[in-house]
Amino acid sequence: DTAVSQTPKYLVTQMGNDKSIKCEQNLGHDTMYWYKQDSKKFLKIMFSYNNKELIINETVPNRFSPKSPDKAHLNLHINSLELGDSAVYFCASSQFSQGAGVTEAFFGQGTRLTVV
Amino acid sequence: DAKTTQPTSMDCAEGRAANLPCNHSTISGNEYVYWYRQIHSQGPQYIIHGLKNNETNEMASLIITEDRKSSTLILPHATLRDTAVYYCIVRVNYGQNFVFGPGTRLSVLP
Numbered sequence: 001d002t003a004v005s006q007t008p009k010y011l012v013t014q015m016g017n018d019k020s021i022k023c024e025q026n027l028g029h030d031t032m033y034w035y036k037q038d039s040k041k042f043l044k045i046m047f048s049y050n051n052k053e054l055i056i057n058e059t060v061p062n063r064f065s066p067k068s069p070d071k072a073h074l075n076l077h078i079n080s081l082e083l084g085d086s087a088v089y090f091c092a093s094s095q096f097s098q099g100a101g102v103t104e105a106f107f108g109q110g111t112r113l114t115v116v
Numbered sequence: 117d118a119k120t121t122q123p124t125s126m127d128c129a130e131g132r133a134a135n136l137p138c139n140h141s142t143i144s145g146n147e148y149v150y151w152y153r154q155i156h157s158q159g160p161q162y163i164i165h166g167l168k169n170n171e172t173n174e175m176a177s178l179i180i181t182e183d184r185k186s187s188t189l190i191l192p193h194a195t196l197r198d199t200a201v202y203y204c205i206v207r208v209n210y211g212q213n214f215v216f217g218p219g220t221r222l223s224v225l226p
Contacts, residue, residue: 004159033213041201043160043216056213090159092214104150105214107159 003027006091006108013081014116021076021111023091031055032074033092033105034066043090049074050096081115088112120204125221128198134191136220138204141185147208149180151189152216153200160203160216163189194224 004025013019025032033056034046048056052068063079074093078085094105121139128134140149150165164171164178166187171178177190191198203219 035216037157042218043154043203045213045215048213088157092159104162104165105160106162109159110157 003106004093004108006111010112012114017081018079021089023074025072025093029093029095030071031094034076035090037088083115086115120217122204122220127223127225128194130224130226131193134194136189136202139186140206143184143206147206149187150205152203155200196224199224
């Protein structure tokens with residue numbers, strides 16, 4: 001069983017299109033994240049949700065809209081795709097433990113988005 | 117979250133111990149040290165974490181200095197499959213994400 005799964009694994013689309021990436025975790029975690037890894041290989045946080053509520057929203061264009069229908073899912077919808085959105089997007093989850101802080105995060109295998 | 121400094125790259129001979137250093141001189145008392153690795157654009161993989169004491173698991177050992185300003189990740193018997201980028205991260209708890217720096221690219225050589 002895959003702990004954090006993302007779909008699709010690869011996504012090629014034209015500029016201006018709208019696309020979604022789905023993420024599901026079966027670990028029972030209460031916190032989920034979206035990270036972006038660009039061509040320079042830096043991993044940057046985009047969003048973080050705890051119990052379906054947005055807690056981190058970094059400087060991301062509002063064309064990016066996360067949706068968390070329940071604690072096990074955090075989907076990423078992107079409107080009006082641009083060339084610069086090409087990157088690998090990683091979903092992750094973790095569990096907040098009282099007194100111990102947030103435990104380790106588990107990452108999905110990534111979605112490679114190519115905008116042409 | 118405190119900033120970390122790691123060497124850009126390191127080589128290690130297969131079968132030998134790989135010792136990856138990390139400096140975190142501005143770490144605060146409630147920040148943990150986490151290590152992750154990323155193998156060839158796969159999702160980052162958790163390795164180990166600690167607060168003050170040295171830690172060991174089936175993957176690696178984490179040695180944290182007494183003043184907590186630096187740490188070393190030890191892979192006791194490196195294999196070719198350990199070739200990856202290794203990230204040292206310091207972080208507090210709830211509400212804080214994992215901030216990844218550029219990491220150390222470890223190449224395990226046959």
